[in-house]
Amino acid sequence: MIGRLCSGGRNERIAFSILGCVTVISLLPFVGIMLYLLSCGWRPLGERCVSPILIGIESHLLMSLLATVYVMVGSLLIAVLLGIGVGIYLSEYACNNLLGKRGATVLNNLANIPPVLYGLFGWAVLAKGNKGTSWSVILLTLAVWMLPNMASVTLRALNEIPPAFRRESQALGATRWQTSLYAVLRFAKGRIISDFFKASARLIGETAPLLVLIGVEPWGDLSGSTPLAYRVYVLLVGHMRRNQTIPYGAALLLLVVALCLQLIGLLIEPAQQEDIDYLGN
Amino acid sequence: MAIKLDVRGLSVHYGTLRALDHVNLTIPTGSATALIGPTGAGKSSLLRALCRMNELWEGVTTLGQVLLDDENIYSRHIDVSHIRRRVSLIPRRPVPFPLSVFDNIAYGPRIHGVKGRTELANIIKKSLEKVGLWKELKDRLEQRAIDLSPGQKQRLCVARALAVEPEALLIDDLxxxxxxxxxxxxxxxxxxxxxxxxxxxxxxTMQQAGRVSDHVAYLSEGALIEHGDTADVFSRPKDHRTEDYITGRFS
Incomplete structure (x- = not known):
């Protein structure tokens, strides 16, 4: 009996060791990409971004970073405001009808449509098929693309709030609107903000295919402010054959920005979350 | 004796499942009424129907009337939030919000427009005194409510309900x-x-119903079997099913 137990224990150790190895192996590509980008990108990043800042001259990479922030903030502002509204409506008001029940699935499907299709929409509908689109078209297209993501994030965060909170609030005479505001959104807002940052970290790198379709003209020469993901794409297409290192710098900067957004999302993870999880069980 | 709640022909269905079947029951003002009966008898459904909280459950259908001071709470023009403020339900497993003791009790008054800190502090003191928690918690009002013991949590939730000044309290599974x-x-x-x-x-718990209540209503399979003064029902039950239940022959 004891022998069988020992044998079981040894088999278990072997099985978990194999799974541990698989986990490490699956992380290796990410670590490899990080190290490769770091080794190839730190010098061009220093030369073309950090040094120009230090000596006070114009930096194209810095301008790209600013453009990235600009388009992300602009489009996120639209997407977040509408997304929160959609999330609240589906979670709190339409929860018993078909729209509410299928809402999460519909939003997930919309969020998973490749960005290039949204770019096509922006180019065909918002820019009416013209190249050389304006910033407003780019912002709107990005906002339309991000909206299902943001609504989905909101819906997920609201659905994490235990139904008991809603019932307790309404049992005290609160209306559905007051309950949504003070007993649901109040406790979900930390999670929503945190998830917005995490979602932005992913979305920031996916803007390139969308901008390829709608944003070629205004940034075609790459001399002005060009969002990072698009800059990486254009540099890859135009410069890699000439063995230049600039794309590595841009890619490294993009990665750093995405990781920073992820980190912010993790740091502002709501302090109440454990309490909410505990009360929900 | 004045009647606070008058239940007339109340039926509740969850989809095709019948939870209450044509229940008639009067609840006198200022009295304590115990609902007894086996699990699934319809006690919780009846409590929820008395303040229209049953509407928060999906697929529920309610027929009949519940008169609160002679006004049917199921009338179309009735403000449901106002009814729930007047008749407050404390659920089987009370859930404090992940806030401080102070903010938990202040939640209701704030919703109803009380903003002043002093006024809120008075309400909180009064509410906690009524449930015997003031001495225990007066120096711990900023403590997280979820860290309280289960008994304190339950009394806190009663205090939270009392803070909105209801006329009736409904408590599911005391x-x-x-x-x-x-x-x-x-x-x-x-x-x-x-x-x-x-x-x-x-x-x-029959002993609990005997100690606390003035009236007892025995429910079984969604029907009200017997209702009357606690002493009468416990000593001289009119229906053999009630007798079987309170004597423990059936539970």
Whole structure:
């Protein structure tokens, strides 16, 4: 009996060791990409971004970073405001009808449509098929693309709030609107903000295919402010054959920005979350 | 004796499942009424129907009338939030918000427009005193409510309900998850509140119903089998099913 137990224990150790190895192996590509980008990108990043800042001259990479922030903030502002509204409506008001029940699935499907299709929409509908689109078209297209993501994030965060909170609030005479505001959104807002940052970290790198379709003209020469993901794409297409290192710098900067957004999302993870999880069980 | 709640022909269905079947029941003002009966008898459904909380469950259909001071709470023009403020339900497993003790009790008054810190502090003191928690918590009002003991949590949720000044309190399963000491304290609270508030509570414990209630209603399979003064029902039940239940031959 004891022998069988020992044998079981040894088999278990072997099985978990194999799974541990698989986990490490699956992380290796990410670590490899990080190290490769770091080794190839730190010098061009220093030369073309950090040094120009230090000596006070114009930096194209810095301008790209600013453009990235600009388009992300602009489009996120639209997407977040509408997304929160959609999330609240589906979670709190339409929860018993078909729209509410299928809402999460519909939003997930919309969020998973490749960005290039949204770019096509922006180019065909918002820019009416013209190249050389304006910033407003780019912002709107990005906002339309991000909206299902943001609504989905909101819906997920609201659905994490235990139904008991809603019932307790309404049992005290609160209306559905007051309950949504003070007993649901109040406790979900930390999670929503945190998830917005995490979602932005992913979305920031996916803007390139969308901008390829709608944003070629205004940034075609790459001399002005060009969002990072698009800059990486254009540099890859135009410069890699000439063995230049600039794309590595841009890619490294993009990665750093995405990781920073992820980190912010993790740091502002709501302090109440454990309490909410505990009360929900 | 004035009637606070008058239930007339009340039926509740969850989809095709019948939870209450044509229940008629009167609840006198300022009294404590115990709802007894086996699991699935319809006690919780009846409590929820008395303040229209049953509408928060999906697929529920309610037929019949519940008169609160002679006004049908199921009338179309009725403000449901106002009804729920007047008749407050404390669920089987009370859930404090992940906030401080102070903010938990202040939640209701703030919703109803009380903003001043001093006014809120007075409400909180009064509410905690009524449930016997003031001495225990007066120096810990900023403590997280979820760190309280189960008994304190339950009394806190009663205090939170009292803070919105209801006329009736509905308590689903008085002793759910509480030890005997916490249950005894909860019973004391109800005995103190009786008179000022109309109380309806569901319980599985006959001794508890005997100690706290003035009236008892026995429900089984969604039907009201018997209703009357606690002493009468417990000593001379009219229906053999009631007798079987209170004597423990059936539970």
């Amino acid at each position: 002793a759910s998850g509480l030890d005997s000491a916490a249950t005894a304290r909860m019973e004391d609270v109800l005995l103190n509140l009786k008179g000022d508030y109309t109380i309806v509570f569901a319980t599985h």
